């Protein structure tokens with residue numbers, strides 16, 4: 393029997409630490425062709441803008457030549473001034489248009505990449521997410537793709553135009569006077585050498601920097617999420633938190649990078665500035681020996697001094713490349729994760745019984761379920777009980793394939809759940825989680841999540857059946873009240889009832905309840921039990937229960953211990969047997985009648 397294994401550990405998967413120089417480009421090449429026209433126009437405009445930037449220097453050179461040779465006329469003077477007056481704003485206009493186009497391209501590609509990541513993540517097995525900390529997830533989805541903006545919006549148009557204009561200007565300089573041109577470029581090989589060393593250092597440090605960044609992100613998210621615990625245990629001093637260590641580590645890595653990088657950057661800029669000294673020395677000497685005129689000297693002083701400006705742009709862009717490539721690598725690694733196997737075959741199912749056949753399962757750290765076999769007939773109630781950690785939730789989550797079994801098989805209506813199309817399986821199964829998750833949306837949108845085409849009346853009927861209608865109507869905007877993070881906060885019991893309403897509206901033939909009444913108060917528990925009876929009428933119900941009085945009428949009770957079924961039967965039969973269930977029941981009834989503090993405990 394084939395098994396479909398879960399994804400590798402997400403904590404390590406997206407962070408290989410290796411820098412693939414072309415990773416960023418490879419990541420977007422598929423989408424780049426859709427934006428090819430925009431990119432080419434943007435590069436063309438950026439190049440034109442750089443050339444228009446140096447054109448006024450040529451105009452000044454021509455003017456000086458005219459004046460020094462006594463050929464200057466008023467009309468020629470105004471023509472040249474007019475040309476300068478046009479080229480400067482046109483150059484800026486071209487640069488503005490190039491930037492606008494490159495940003496539109498970048499945002500389109502980023503949108504596409506994020507959608508690709510989100511769609512791909514939705515296809516990955518749940519195991520991938522349970523190993524992923526929210527700080528890292530945020531980094532992969534939000535911060536890392538953001539860095540590609542620098543590549544697409546700046547590096548491609550500005551980098552390519554800088555390179556092109558640098559080559560053109562070099563040729564131009566040599567065309568005017570090869571000796572002066574040589575003086576202008578003599579320091580360039582040293583500058584390029586320093587640039588390549590700086591890029592190599594930045595590639596070496598980028599990995600440590602990204603790692604420190606991710607750790608700080610994770611730590612910050614945890615720090616904020618754990619604030620109530622931090623406060624109650626008096627750990628509010630940041631110095632005592634791991635967060636402080638993560639922040640310090642990032643600062644250390646940044647300083648280390650600065651220490652390695654700043655001297656190189658400084659030398660690079662100093663050499664660029666030193667260019668003028670060489671040009672002036674050679675130029676004044678050539679002027680002195682009458683080899684060049686004043687116009688040529690001025691031309692080289694102005695153009696030669698600016699000659700390295702494109703190099704400075706490249707230097708600024710290139711030292712970000714390592715970070716961009718690492719971000720692209722981690723996004724690539726997410727996209728390379730194998731999606732959960734989906735047969736995409738809608739198999740014929742006439743009944744909705746669930747059968748576990750010698751099921752084994754482990755999360756990767758030892759067996760959690762061992763040789764579990766049972767059959768839950770359609771329309772019956774199967775209760776799972778057992779000590780904490782015995783594997784009840786794990787067993788239940790295998791049915792909708794949150795994880796795939798590592799041995800044996802699970803069938804629904806006679807079909808292996810792995811052979812069914814995922815959407816068919818999901819249509820068959822409703823799940824009420826122990827800690828229900830509600831989206832930041834209105835209450836009716838949250839309930840309608842169970843069936844998007846449900847009418848308002850159906851949403852209200854489901855809420856009534858889940859005993860949620862009354863408290864919803866008492867909220868400021870009733871069913872239109874926005875709930876979730878940063879909005880109207882609900883109690884645990886209220887959230888649970890909304891999630892029951894959501895499951896009710898889905899009306900799936902198999903329902904799994906993971907301690908669905910855990911947060912309900914005694915007054916509403918009876919009502920919710922009644923609602924659950926309505927929800928699960930004629931359905932195959934698998935219910936995990938710690939509150940054992942809720943499952944006394946179950947058709948079968950499975951007692952789990954250390955991942956094995958140790959007892960099975962009905963409530964009365966299991967009590968009469970006097971085994972593990974009887975002991976659990978005794979402990980449960982005792983805990984229900986024991987006050988938090990006995991009278992004799994009081995001082």
Ligand SMILES: Nc1ncnc2c1ncn2[C@@H]1O[C@H](COP(=O)(O)OP(=O)(O)OP(=O)(O)O)[C@@H](O)[C@H]1O
Pocket residue numbers: 522755760778779780781782783784785786787
């Ligand atoms: N995502 C996970 N990754 C690794 N181990 C896990 C994961 N979820 C649960 N486990 C382990 O599997 C075992 C069974 O856990 P499970 O949550 O299924 O037990 P349970 O009987 O439902 O417990 P409880 O009654 O406390 O909810 C435990 O040892 C637990 O630590």
